[in-house]
Every structure is written in C-alpha cells, then in structure tokens.
Amino acid sequence: MTDISGLPGFYRIAEADPGRRAVIDTDGTVTTYGELLARVNRVSHGLRARGLGPGDVVAGVLPNGIDAVVMLLATGQIGLYHVPVNWHLTESEIGYILADSEARITVTPESGGTAALAEGQPETAPRDRTAGAVMWYTSGTTGFPKGVRRPLSGAEPEQAVPLYTWFLGEVCDLRPGDEVHLVTSPMYHSAPCAHTLFALHLGHTLVIAPRFDPVTVLELIERHRVTNAMMVPTMFHRMLRLPAEVREKYDVSSLRQVVHTGAACPVADKKQMMDWWGPVLYEYYGSTESAIAFAVKPHDWLARPGTVGRPAPAFEARILGPDGEELPPGEPGLIHVRSATNRFEYLKDPAKTAASMRDGWYAPGDIGYLDADGYLFLCDRRTDLIVSGGVNIYPAEVEAAILEHPAVADAAVIGVPDEEWGHVVVALVQPLPGPRPSAEELLEHLGPRLARFKHPRVVEFRDELPRTPTGKLSRSRVRETYLAGGESGGGGAAESADGSGDGGAAAD
Template identity: 35%
Template sequence: MTNLAAGLLRTAERFPDRPALRLGDDVMTYAQLDDASARVVTYLRLCGVQPGDRVGLMLPNVPQFAVAYYGILRAGAVVVPMNPLLKGREVDFYLDDSEAAGMLAWYGGVDQGAAREGDRVSLVVEPSSFAELLAGHEPTPGLVERDGQDTAVVLYTSGTTGQPKGAELTHDNLRRNAEVTSTTLVDLSHEDVLFGALPLFHSFGQTVALNCAVRTGACLTLLPRFDPEQALAILTGHRVTVFAGVPTMFGALLNAAGTDDHDLSALRVCVSGGAALPVELLHRFERRFGTMILEGYGLSETSPVASFNHPDRPRKPGTIGTPIEGVEMRLAGPGGEDVPDGEVGEILIRGHNVMKGYWRRPDATAEAIVDGWLRTGDLARRDTDGYYAIVDRTKDLVIRGGYNVYPREVEEVLYEHPAVAEAAVLGMPHRTLGEEVVAVVALRPGASATGEELREHVKGQIAAYKYPRQVWIVDALPKGATGKILKRSITVPPQQPQ
C-alpha cells in the first residue's frame, strides 16, 4: 500500500494498545487513533469528499490533528495544513488557491470556522463535540489506495516574497522521508517517546514527529504552543527520549532551565533543523543537559529532510552533515556550474524527497526544479569529507562595498558572547557602500551588555568589512510558527546610539 496512512494501519495492528498520542494526562492508543481516523473517512464521504479532493486542516498540536490528518489521507483526499493563527483573508487564499472542498478548523477562531459558499465540508473541531460526531459514524475499514506519485499534502510555503506557493508532497515523498529519518537517522522504536512541539501543520513536525512516530509505534507527546517551562516539565515527566526542535527552542530551554535541576536522563538524542544552529548554543545545550544534538537540513519542498549529521558517522558541529539515503546534493555557481570544495555555492537537491512541484504554478516549478535538481536558494560550503555547512540564504547575503558578508558567520561570533540569547545580522541600505552590516540582539535573562560592547566583541574576531557597525538590543526577535527567526519582520530605527 502506497497511501501514507497505511503506516497507521500497520502500526495499529502491531501495537494496538501502545500510546500513540499524549496531551497532558490524556492518552490515545494506536487502536483508538485507527478507529477515529476511520470514522473521519465516513464523515468526509457523507460530505461528498472524493479521492484527490483537497481538504483544509487548521488545528494546533492536539490529538485531533492526527485523527483528521490520517482520516483525510485514508479517504484518498489531500491534506492542506494551515497555521491556526491565520486570519480570514489568509485562510481564504489557501482554500481558494488549493480549490479545497472545505476545511476542518479548531474551535475558538473568529474567521476560521466560517463556511464558504459551495464548501462540501465545514467543521469546527471542539474536542467533546468532535468525539460525539465521530461516535455517530461507523468506521470505514481500510483506505483508498493511491499511487506513490499522487499528492498527499499541499504545503504552502511561508511566502517571504509574493504570495505563498503550495508545494505538492507525494505519498512516496513523505513515506520515504519518514522511513529514512526513523531508521537511519534517529533509530526509533515503539519504546520511544517523541516530543511534539514542532507545529504539525509544518513539514518538519509532520515528518520527524508525527509520521516517524506513527510508522514505528512510538508515542508522540504534544505541546500545542511552545513554552520552555512547560516543555521542560514534559521532557522530564513524560520521560521523552527524542526531542526535535529549531534553534530558538534549544536556546529557550537553556534560559528557562537556568541552574535548576531537571531530570532529562531519558533523552538520548536531539534533532535540530529549520535554521542554522549556532555552534556555541549547541555546545552549551549539550553541556547543560548531557545529550547530543544532531543537526540536519531541509525545506518544505524536500519533505523536509535532505541532509543530516548521521549518528553512525563523525559529527561536525556547525555543519548540516551529509545527504540522507537516496538523496543527492551539490553546490552550484550562478551559471549552474559545479563549485569545488571549500567555495560557496547554492545547494541543489535531487532525490525521493523532492516535491512534485508547486500547485498550479508550472512557471514557479520550472524555475525551482531544473533537470531534476531543486534550487534551494541556500548558500553553503562543502568540505573534503562531503559535509555541508550553511553560509546563508541567497537573499540574506549582504554586499558591503563590493564584499560579500554572510550573516551566519557574524551571528556565530555574537552567540559566543555570554550575554547573547538571540542574534540576527542583516544589511541596511547605505548611500556609498550599497549595504551596511547591522545586528539585532536579544540578551539572556539577567544578562547585560551594550551595543558598543557587542560590536567590539565581533570587531576583534573577523575582518573589518564584516563586523556590524550598529547593534540594536531588543527584548525578543520576531519568530515564525516553527520558532524560526524572521529577519524580514525585524524593524530597526533610522539611527542607533553607539
């Protein structure tokens, strides 16, 4: 069976009484998840949803997300995951662009639950009423068979430039990515407990948390909205063995823990992705909690995992490791030519993880995928051992007086200062230089530092054209749904005291 939901049916048969999902003290077994998702199929069919139809899913990290997700897939339909924080105008765009048959939305939203004319399915999901609804429908056994190249999920990109584009991820894309991740990278079993703080509407959370857990029979313990104090309590109380997060989550956990005792002895491995992990933050976290962080890399368009610091190979902090099984990566120059080791080039990816294309956007697809290679827009260097190190996004590159400045390099130095919790380096327009390097920094709780002090800290360690001439200190940096720092949302005053 190539339907992505087939993994749930197999696991429910093997481990029916094992906990599949946990939210606080509430536990859902695999048998219960199997049964509930089969009842969703019945509901969708009564609503007129047909195989291949797109169905919006806008729920936080709650068990009902998994129930609806696998129910939609079992019905042969396509999941269109959406951030529950989206407003009506944004929701309308996602649904209209994907030509969705309707949506299932979390209760409490003002705009999200409103039915559109012509919707075949429109359901506001509230835990008790949702349970009653499903209880009133008999489960539909089995699932609708799908071809491996059929679209399973239309995942909309963040839309940093222009309107969001829907990446079509196939059943084979997502199934194979979860298979490789769970077997060769994290080595999951039904005895594991994964921490589910990554948003499930994002590919990182879907693959590395939900689909990996369901494939292996592990338990996914959920946190609807990341809070470091709650996260520490769950990591300790639920005896979490695998934690997958983004760099800002690791930093927040460090700051929240302070010098207090937290028993994270069950935690055997951490996975970091979504953004470059500062080396100093990696070392501080590992010293504090006595566990190992494996950094990987990927995009929504690659389902998402593309490369990883593999557990059976030497780990190189500051790198994203090597391509995963069945995936190729190379570095290309502006003309598409191969770039030698040690030099900077754009990462190109080819393999089973690369999306089918952008939904209804053939021009954008042709621009992104050239001769089977996905152009990522990310700049990196490769060493002689084949390990890749992210330098920056192409669009984040700062060109100061004709010299290339890679913000990641400057941010690494800022993170080495003991007062720095978060840092972002960007370019500001300059009359004669083209762009000037500036930094925006949030300090660790209880720490103090001035902009001038931080500027001098960096100035003494890198070339003169790279250090930030201005350093802003703010309470916190803006972040997206996954916790990734959003440079495009940073606003800085026209002048800054030195």
Template identity: 40%
Template sequence: MSPLAEIPFARAAQDPTGSCLRDGERAFDNARFAADVRRLAQRLGALGIAPGDTVAVMLPNCAEIVTTMFAAWYRGSALTPVNAALTDDEARYQLQDSAAAVLVGDERARELAASVGIAWLDAASIDGDDLAVEPDDGPAAAADDFALIIYTSGTTGRPKGVLLDHANLDAMSGSLVEHFSLSAADTSLLVLPLFHANGLIAGTLAPLRAGGDVVVAPRFAPDTFWELVETARPTYFSAVPTIYAVLDARTTREVDTSSLRFLVCGAAPMPAELIMRFEKRFGVPVVEGYGLSESSVASNINPLDGPRKPGTVGIALPGQEVAVVSPSGEHLPPGARGEVVIRGANVMRGYLGRPEETAKVIKDGWLHTGDVGIVDEDGYLRIVDRIKDLIIRGGENIYPKEIEECLYAHPAVLEAAVVGRPDAVLGEVPVAYVAPRPGRVVAPEELRVHCAARLARYKVPEQFEVRTELPKNSVGKLVKGLLREPSQV
C-alpha cells in the same frame, strides 16, 4: 497503495493496546487511533470527499490534526494544514488556493468555511472511545497521490502551496528512520507546529512508521517545558535555534534529560557556540539539520554515530544527493562556495498551480534552494547564507550569517539578525538588530567593539539596535523581512 496510509491499521493489527499518540491527559492506543481515523474518513466520505480532493484542518497543536491527516489519506485525499494564527483573509487565501473541499476545525473554522462555500467538520466530534466502525474497503491512497499541500511562509510574496505526494513522504520518513535508527522504543515530543512539514513528517510520521509513540506538546513555554520532558519521557524532539537559546537562558534548575538520546535543530542556522554550550549543559547531543518544505523537510543532518561538526548541517540523508553549483549550474568541488542543490525521491512534485515558479527551482531533477553553502571534503554541508540576503558593500560581499555568528558569541546576546540597508555611497551597509539575554544589558557601542575585534572592518555593522525581542514567524524563526522595512530602521 500507499504504505503510509496503512500505518494506523497495521499498528492496530500488530499491537492493539500499544501506545500510539498522547495529547495532554488523553492517550490513544493503536486500536483507538485506527478507529478514530476510519470513523473520520467515513464522515468525510459522507460529505462527498473523494480521491483527489483536498481536506483542510485548522487547529492549534492537538491529536485531531494527526487523525485528520490519516483520515484524508484514507479517502485518497490530500491534507493542507492551516495555521490557526493566520488572519481570516490569509486563511481564506489558502483554502481557496488549495481548492479545499472541507475544513476541519472549531467554531471559527465553521465561519471561514461558510465564507468560502465549503463544508465544515467539527473537530470536537473526532475523538471517540467506540472502537466499532462500519466495514469498508480500506485506505484508497496511492503512491503518486498528493498527500500534503504545505504553504510556504510567504516572505517573498503570496504563500505557495508545496505539493508532496505519498512517494515523497515515504522516501523522507524512511530516510529519517534509517538515519536516526528510530524504533518502537522511540517517543517524539512534538514541539513545533503541525501546520509545517517538520512537525507532520519528522515529528509525527517517522516515529509512527517506526512503531514509536508521539506526544503532542502544547504551545512552547520555557517555564514548563522541562517538566513536560520529565513527565512524557521522550527520546527526542526537534526545535528551532530560538527555542534552544531561550531554554539555555531561562533554565535555572537541574533537569532530568535521561530519556533523551538526541535533539534536532532545524529551520534556521544554529550558532556552533550555542550547540556546544547546550550539549555540555544538558548532556544530550544536538544534531543540526537542513532542509526545506520543497525537499519534504530534511536533506542534511549531522550523524548520531560518527563525527558531528557544529557549524555544519551534517551529511546528506540516505537516498539524497546534495551539492553546490555555480551561477551557471556547474557542480563545484569540496570547499567551493555555491548554491545548494538537492536531488532525490523526496523532492516535491512542484508548486500548486505555479508551473513557471516550479521550473525556476527544479532544473534537471535538482531542487535549487536559494541557499549559499560549502560542502567539505567529508561531505558535511555548511550553510553560508541565503543568496538574497547577501550584502554588497562597496563591491565587497558580506554574508550576514558570519556577523550573526560573531554577535552570538557575545555573552549578553540571545538573538541577532543582520540585514542590508541602502547607502548612497556604498550601495548597501550591514545593520545589526540584537535582543539581550534575560537579565542582561548590552549597549550598541559594546557590540561594535566586540565585532571590530573579530571581523574585517568592512563587515562591522554600520548601526546596532538593541530590542527586547526580534520579530519571528509562527515557527520561531527570525523574520528579517520586517527588519528591512524602512520604518524598522
């Protein structure tokens, strides 16, 4: 039996009226949430959903996604969350690739379900005040059953389904609870979307497991975000660097952050200068972390109790090993640069239906991330760049992240991305794209002078382009692939 599938019912038995989940004006205590989960699970059973099936959900951030996740586990089924911003063709691909048996969602979801020949369940009918539910045998999920099928962003081809079982999520959520000392006193503010592992595991599963509360935030809006923090009184939230940069740039009033005991940054490297500026301004520690969907979301995070090193992604989480290796697979000593590899009970079971691709990234129990990093003598990991992002200019290796860090140090820069552009003589040259902070103007030549004063000559971008904003995916992570397209240069 999976202990995660039991969470709603264990909480309801221990403290029926205790706060569990909040979504706008709606508040679910433990008893009501458990009743909703059981009721939805029984409705899924009536549709023929059985252990081993896949349940899909496609909705904007709302409590119903969380209810559907636990209801799927109650049936012994896996959940695959579908990004509501996907096109119909993209959504159909995920439904078919995951072999989903039912889609929980709105009217659009009903049309999509019909187009691929699967059942549909109206999300609007999930929430109910009636606590009376027909008796049954209880949750059916086992530790080795698949729990989540999370689809990658697809920046290098068709998205792949990352298979995470209950044992993966048990290890991951337990590791986060231990690292952050999460308890019933904690409230997570869900800022990131619930179709990704971060929102579902770090933002939802870990605090619920610890006895805490979850507040589902609407779509991120900088003008109203601090009002939500002041009203909901969360103890932490997790966000991406872009959100922190926007909050820093657009906040013009004093804000009450007294409820927050820490903030987490992930998904992409956060400039050390931004971390220190944000902490000083808002009075809350920002701990940068690192992980992948393939490692159940997180593998390294800076500690709350102990030295925090801005510019690093911290130490390995409890129960995990993180190292760097050479191209031949040799483990490298502290200070050496190599590919980051991860081992632990949190590492995925594999890519759905892709054994060859699974074998390429999981070797001898180690997950090969494709990221270049350095582990220092204290065990802190610094991510240098993606292996595929490396730019080789006339035989010289250039890591775009180093140039981006330099650009972020300019007071007018809000966002920066550096990519390689083919060059007939040098092979590749770096090109920089920059978005200025609100109300600021910056010229390409000014950026060139700024970089030339801080970087070796061969690292200075060949071209600087200033845009109002840079392309980002649904999580707010910069998408460099779009900048590499010839039409974008």
C-alpha cells in the same frame, strides 16, 4: 507490549496492539492506538460522506492536539491532500490559502473539529484505502504563499512505511518500538508535522506540549521519559538561559534523539546542549520542497562543528557558481540537490516549478560549501529571507503591508542577527511629506494584515531608501548600511519600536 517492529505503520499497529498509548494530549488526556484508529476511521468515512475523493483537498486550521493528529491520519488513508494552516495568520491570509488550495472542507475548532465529521460514522476501516499526502504552503520571494504538492501514489498507505522506517533509521537512528516522542512545535510547520506522523508509524507515543516553554518541556521529558523530539535552535537558546539550578533539577537521561532543523544553530549553543543532554542532537537541512537533503549525527557533528551534514540517503548534492559551473570543495556557491524519490510541483504554477530546477537539480536558494569529505557548511540563507525562531518570514510580504499605510512612501524590511531568535525583523520606512506616523501607529496598521510573528521588532524612519538603476529596492545596501550603523540613504531622524512582535512562531 506487542512486538510491532515488523508492522507497516500506524494503522496496522493499532489493529495489532489497540491498548498501546498513542497520544498524551496537551491537557494530559491519553488516547490509545485503538481509540485513535476508531476516530480516524470515522472521520475518513465522514469525509467521504461529504463527497470527497482521491486528490481532493481538506484544510485544517487547528491548534496542536488530537484533532490535528486525526486529520493527518484520516486524510492519509483515503487519498486526500491535507493542508495544515497556521492559525496565527490573519483572516485574509488564511482565506488566501483556502481559496488557492481549493479546499473542499475546512476543519476548525469553531466548526466542531473532527467530532462533527465523525458523528454517526462507523469505526471500521474505509474500503479502497489509498495514501494521501500533506500539501504545504510556503512563500516565495514575492511573499505570496505557494502550495508544494507531491504526486499521490495510488497505493495503500502501508506501502511507503518500510521506506520511511529505513530512512529515519539511517538519518536519525529512530526505530520502531516503545519510544516516546515529544511534540514541541506547531504542527502546521512541515518538520513537526512530519515527525508526529513518523512517530505514530514507528509505534511511538506522542506527548504534545501545550506550547514551547523551557521548564514545561523539561518537566514533560522527565515525567514521560521522553526518548526523542524535534526542536529548533531558538528552543535550545531559551533552555540554556535557564539558571543552572533549574536545568539540573530535571532528569533528561531518557533522551536518545533530539532532531533539530529550521535554522542555523550557533555552534556554541549546540555544544552546550550536548554538554548538558549528551550526544543526542541530530541535525538535518532541507526545505519544504527538497525534504531532508542533508543530515548529520551527533558524533560526526562534534568532529566537524558547524556542518549540517552529508547528503541524506537517495540524495545527491553539488555546489554551483554564478555561471552554473560546479565548484570544488571549500568554495561557496549555490546549493543544488537531486533525488529520484523526491518529486514536487508548485500548485497552479508550472513556470515556478520549472524555474526552481536546473537539469533536474533543485536549488533551495542558500549558499554553502562542501568540504573534502562531502559535509555541507552553510554560509548564509537566501539573500532576502528572514529566519526567526526557525520560521521563514518574507520581506516583500511585510513591505507590501506597510506600504498600504497612507503616510508611507517606501519601506525596506531586513533581518538583523539576534542572539535568541537567529534574526529579528527590522523595517526601515520612508514617509511621505507631511505628518509622520509613529512606529506604534505602523504596528497597529499591520495588526489585521499580518500575523504577529511577522511584525517588525524595530521600525526606523529614513529620508530615502536606496534603489538600483532599474528602480528596484536594494535590500542588500539597506542591510549592509544598517548593520554598519549608518543611515540607509539620506539623513533624518530614526524612531524605534522594540519588542513589538512575538518572534518566530515555531517557539509558540
């Protein structure tokens, strides 16, 4: 194959080595770099023909596959913001994101996907190419999604590639070359999407799994000699539950980097995975807003089990106490990070943008401590956030949907530790006087209102839920009492509905 190590990213690699394999899709279809570039260029022209220009927004409600890849690359060379939308969401949830982002065009399979945009357009590169960006929607504690937008550079897409290449080499030991990247998670999540784009800028071949299944993933690793992948801890847990004879059946010796993020990984699971796959697990910690703020390589983690790493290149970190004082090593507090190269804003919400910063430092909302060598250890996620299968679930959003039921007086939603998912959603419901709805009726009520992965696994009824003197629901008291095995205020029978959700969507 052509030496592409000095070429700045996908577009230049595709021009120099058009026969290089770019994508092996979910159905096994192979697309070369040249074929992918031709399709990307046609879609770029198609978007411009519809009147879109730099700074405009395009949304994609697309399953994993070639269309999702094309949208990333097409918007990425003509200065557009691309909003990948979770296709598990309900119609109203998707509608909110499309309206709030002011998407000029929405691409879906039903609308013809990228083929409709490409029809009749030339395969030549568009003129006046400028870098676009992905705008992610992330929920706040109110449960309403907010767009996280970064400024457009106005420069050609190739300008930033050397920085990407250097950063990924420093953090994950990923290099340009003839490597194979396995896509295991939905590309509407930020990390899987970013690694998909990074892989193509490095000249790697993408192998897209139809969905996460432990045996399917092992088969793909063996068949395509996969060298790197991005996963979440729930996937490790599922693979470790396979019988030993199944695990030993597959050759995974090609793996060199398996990057994981999205949730805390149990130390025992990570050790078992490295016993099986070797020291190939790279971990990083961050958020949609902060990007990759901390990272740790396999041998450094083995020397300090449980750490999520030291500050990534160009990042600084500090731990602050409740009064804003900087805390010494070993003392837990609120994590703050800062980077001159990472700027963002919440779309249409300057107050929220300002509130997220303290003198230029961003707080992801998590509690942790730094050891004497500057390695970060997480103590807990933000108080109310539920992380299930690597996916953020916001209690306020679920509570609001439950409260729409005419027989519900109050509701508290909490995350309860779970061996497989990290946490599962539990709803404690205070009914109004009169006939009480069943747990099954409440879950049916949530069907059109919330994506299934947000549904409670357990619904229990309480006579009363605790509130603060100001009238605010006290989730901390609810959680503490529930985990202690007691009632969350008042007496009353409890009814449970287990297994009603499908867990974190990152494992779908």
